[in-house]
Structure formats: C-alpha cells, structure tokens
Amino acid sequence: MKRTTNFNAGPAALPLEVLKKAQEELVDFKQTGMSVMELSHRSGEYEEVHNKAKSLLVELMDIPENYEVLFLQGGASLQFAMIPMNFLHEGETAHFIQTGAWSEKALSEAKGFGETSVFASSEDDNYSYIPEVDASALTDGAYLHITSNNTIFGTQWKTFPGTSLPLIADMSSDILSKKIDVSQFDLIYAGAQKNLGPSGITIVIARKRLLEKEKKSTPKILKYSTHAKAGSLYHTPPTFAIYMLSLVLDHVKQAGGVEAAEKRNEQKAGILYDTIDQSGGFYKGHARTDSRSHMNVTFTLRDDALTASFVEKAKHEQMVGLAGHRSVGGCRASIYNAVSIEDCQKLADFMKKFQQENE
Structure with a gap:
C-alpha cells in the first residue's frame, strides 16, 4: 500500500503506526471480544484507556497538579462560547489579541456574553504577523485570550504575553508540537484533529482555581467543574477518539517526547x-x-x-x-x-x- 502524503489542515495526518495498532485492535480489544467502540464507558477496560490518555498527557506536557485535564466534545468552537459563558462576569471585560480567523470567532462568541476589547491585532496586514505586546499593564478584566498558532495565515506565537489576568489560549493547531510552560496559562484548549488524534474530542487543561469563578447560571453540562468532578465521564465521552488519543500520545512518548x-x-x-x-x-x-x-x-x-x-x-x-x-x-x-x-x-x-x- 502506498500512503498519500497528507498536508491537510485538519482532520490531519495520523502516525501510520497508530493507525496499524488501531486496526489490529479494532474488532477485538484486549480479548474482550468487542471493539473499543463497543465498550461501556463505565467498564474497567475503557477506564484503563481513559486514565492512560490523561496520564500520558500530564506526563508529556508536564501539567502541574493544580490543573484539571478534561476530555470534552464540541471542538474549539464550543470553547469559544463556554469560556465567556463561565468566566465573563457582569462588569468585567474579556480581552483578546486578534491574530486570525479563529481568534475572530472566539471574540464574536464572547460579545454575546459581555464586554470585550481587542488589546492588539495584526488584522491591518491580513494577519501576517504576531503583534508585539506588553500585557503586563493589563490588570483589569476577566481574562486575556490568544490563539497560539494560526492555521489559515501561518503565524505562531514564539513567546507568550505576560499578564496578571488569567491567560487563556486556543492551542488547537500546535499543542504537543513544542515545549510550553503550562503554568503560564489558566486555561488551554485544543481540538484534537491536528496533533492529538481524530476529530471528536477537545482537550481542556484548566487551573483549578479558575473553575471556582464559574457563573452559577451556567447550565450544568456546560460547566467545567461538572466534567472535572466526573472525571470527564459526566455523560458518554467520545470513547474511540480518546482511545486514539492514548495511542497518539504513547507514540509521541516512544518517539522521544x-x-x-x-x-x-x-x-x-x-x-x-x-x-x-x-x-x-x-x-x-x-x-x-x-x-x-x-x-x-x-x-x-x-x-x-x-x-x-x-x-x-x-x-x-x-x-x-x-x-x-x-x-x-x-x-x-x-x-x-x-x-x-x-x-x-x-x-x-x-x-x-x-x-x-x-x-
């Protein structure tokens, strides 16, 4: 079989070794007589998969203990709404650094929940650069939001802005591609379909202290704390996508981290x-x-x-x-x-x- 060289922006290429491993286990996962897609998400066999994916992510990204690691659904697009729905309180302002189409969408969603501001932008030159910013003086607001890598325009943050506000980043297209200091951020989110696995699962890494600021009015299913308390098993998770995530993470580990x-x-x-x-x-x-x-x-x-x-x-x-x-x-x-x-x-x-x- 001759493989096609895949330069798609997402869903994107997956390691061939991962695909072959999934193929081997597709019909009979670890002698259960069932596919991993058929396993109950409450079963011991699936629990092992679920916990392995989480522990590998924590290990590879060196995620501190004071963070929650969540497996959600809805892609980054749902996060555009969940974040202001939970953390943009009345009388506060959410600040954005605009570097492309996805940061525009995040800003657009936030406008429906409260006050917003554009702290910096590269729209003046069709998002061809990352703005040089000094966010240290930004002390008033709910949070500062950035998009770490811009798939459409081909730009990427090299160093992240320092701020006393909670720093939130959409890392959908460069998570796990380079070392980052997770402790710089209060919340990181990423759709899996670039570096982590197939579409259908969204990774959220959130500082536990931030979750204490959730609005009480937010529907339970859309609260981060709901999923944190349930270990991302509040409702049926995307089990096959999480299984694939665990295989990809193991592959990254074996290839040197x-x-x-x-x-x-x-x-x-x-x-x-x-x-x-x-x-x-x-x-x-x-x-x-x-x-x-x-x-x-x-x-x-x-x-x-x-x-x-x-x-x-x-x-x-x-x-x-x-x-x-x-x-x-x-x-x-x-x-x-x-x-x-x-x-x-x-x-x-x-x-x-x-x-x-x-x-």
Missing part, C-alpha cells in the same frame, strides 16, 4: 521555508519571518492559474491538502507532528522541480 517532536518540527519547517526563501520570489511566504508557524507553512505563487496547476500536479505525486485558504490564497502545507521530515523533503523537491518547469 515533546522535546524530540519540537526538534523535528523545526527541521521540517526549515526545509520548506528555505525552499521558499531561495526561490527568488517564485514562492512568497505570507507570514512575516519572525512570526512563521512551524505547523502551517503558507505561501503564494504569481497567479491563480499557476497555483491551481501546482496543487493539481502535487496530487499526481500523491500529495494532498496543499490548497490555501481563501483568506490568503496560494498554498498551505500543514506539517503537524505526524508529517515526517521525509514528507517535507518530498514537497520541497517537488516545489523546486515545479519552479524549474514554470519560470
């Missing part, structure tokens, strides 16, 4: 950005060099016809997912953890050949 993943991701991104920078303007990167993402490499060609030809010819070479988002145009290579160095070299070689044929 987050530190090793970070080194690979730096190397992968370097291969593609070097190709862009050495093309003499044939390929033009969208993101400013100091804000370039190691997860989503965005670039444009001279016109739409050439871009369409690039994407189509790449498909013939079994490389998919390279069409850019309409907000930027051009192309985008999403190179999450499961995309290999060899995959990126294959794309770089194709880019050089395509340039030679079309200059």
Whole structure:
C-alpha cells in the first residue's frame, strides 16, 4: 500500500503506526471480544484507556497538579462560547489579541456574553504577523485570550504575553508540537484533529482555581467543574477518539517526547521555508519571518492559474491538502507532528522541480 502524503489542515495526518495498532485492535480489544467502540464507558477496560490518555498527557506536557485535564466534545468552537459563558462576569471585560480567523470567532462568541476589547491585532496586514505586546499593564478584566498558532495565515506565537489576568489560549493547531510552560496559562484548549488524534474530542487543561469563578447560571453540562468532578465521564465521552488519543500520545512518548517532536518540527519547517526563501520570489511566504508557524507553512505563487496547476500536479505525486485558504490564497502545507521530515523533503523537491518547469 502506498500512503498519500497528507498536508491537510485538519482532520490531519495520523502516525501510520497508530493507525496499524488501531486496526489490529479494532474488532477485538484486549480479548474482550468487542471493539473499543463497543465498550461501556463505565467498564474497567475503557477506564484503563481513559486514565492512560490523561496520564500520558500530564506526563508529556508536564501539567502541574493544580490543573484539571478534561476530555470534552464540541471542538474549539464550543470553547469559544463556554469560556465567556463561565468566566465573563457582569462588569468585567474579556480581552483578546486578534491574530486570525479563529481568534475572530472566539471574540464574536464572547460579545454575546459581555464586554470585550481587542488589546492588539495584526488584522491591518491580513494577519501576517504576531503583534508585539506588553500585557503586563493589563490588570483589569476577566481574562486575556490568544490563539497560539494560526492555521489559515501561518503565524505562531514564539513567546507568550505576560499578564496578571488569567491567560487563556486556543492551542488547537500546535499543542504537543513544542515545549510550553503550562503554568503560564489558566486555561488551554485544543481540538484534537491536528496533533492529538481524530476529530471528536477537545482537550481542556484548566487551573483549578479558575473553575471556582464559574457563573452559577451556567447550565450544568456546560460547566467545567461538572466534567472535572466526573472525571470527564459526566455523560458518554467520545470513547474511540480518546482511545486514539492514548495511542497518539504513547507514540509521541516512544518517539522521544515533546522535546524530540519540537526538534523535528523545526527541521521540517526549515526545509520548506528555505525552499521558499531561495526561490527568488517564485514562492512568497505570507507570514512575516519572525512570526512563521512551524505547523502551517503558507505561501503564494504569481497567479491563480499557476497555483491551481501546482496543487493539481502535487496530487499526481500523491500529495494532498496543499490548497490555501481563501483568506490568503496560494498554498498551505500543514506539517503537524505526524508529517515526517521525509514528507517535507518530498514537497520541497517537488516545489523546486515545479519552479524549474514554470519560470
């Protein structure tokens, strides 16, 4: 079987070893005579899966004991609403740093629950950079919200803003791709379908003290404390997605952990950005060099016809997912953890050949 090289932004590539492991266990999980999809979420067999996923995440991200780790549903999009629903109280303001489409959506949802402000933004240049901010003077408000990596525009925070307010981050597209200090944040959330597993599960890492600030009026199912008290088993969780998460996390651990993943991701991104920078303007990167993402490499060609030809010819070479988002145009290579160095070299070689044929 020849695997397609998958540069999709999400759902994204999964490690082949993980897929094969899931295939082996799909019909009969650990001699239960059932698929993991059929197990009761109250059974001992599933409880082991559930707890393993949590413990691996805690280990890999070095999550302190004063944080809750939750497995929720609804994607990051539900978190856009849950966060202000729980933590934006009357008379307070939620502050946002706008760096792309997803931070726009988070802001839009928050406006329905209370006062908001845009503390900083890079919208003036089509979100091509991460704003330089000093948030230390920001002392009045409910929280400060950022999006750590911007899939559409190909930008990424290199260092995070310091603030006395609770710092909340959407890390859907770069969680587990590099080492971070979890204690800098009061709440981290991430849809799994980039680096963690298949779609259907959302990871939330929340400081326990923050949960004490939940609004009493929030429906029980939408309170973080509800899920924390129930160990993410308040209602039927996405059991298969959590099983896949545990396999992915174990794979990351066996491959050297987050530190090793970070080194690979730096190397992968370097291969593609070097190709862009050495093309003499044939390929033009969208993101400013100091804000370039190691997860989503965005670039444009001279016109739409050439871009369409690039994407189509790449498909013939079994490389998919390279069409850019309409907000930027051009192309985008999403190179999450499961995309290999060899995959990126294959794309770089194709880019050089395509340039030679079309200059």
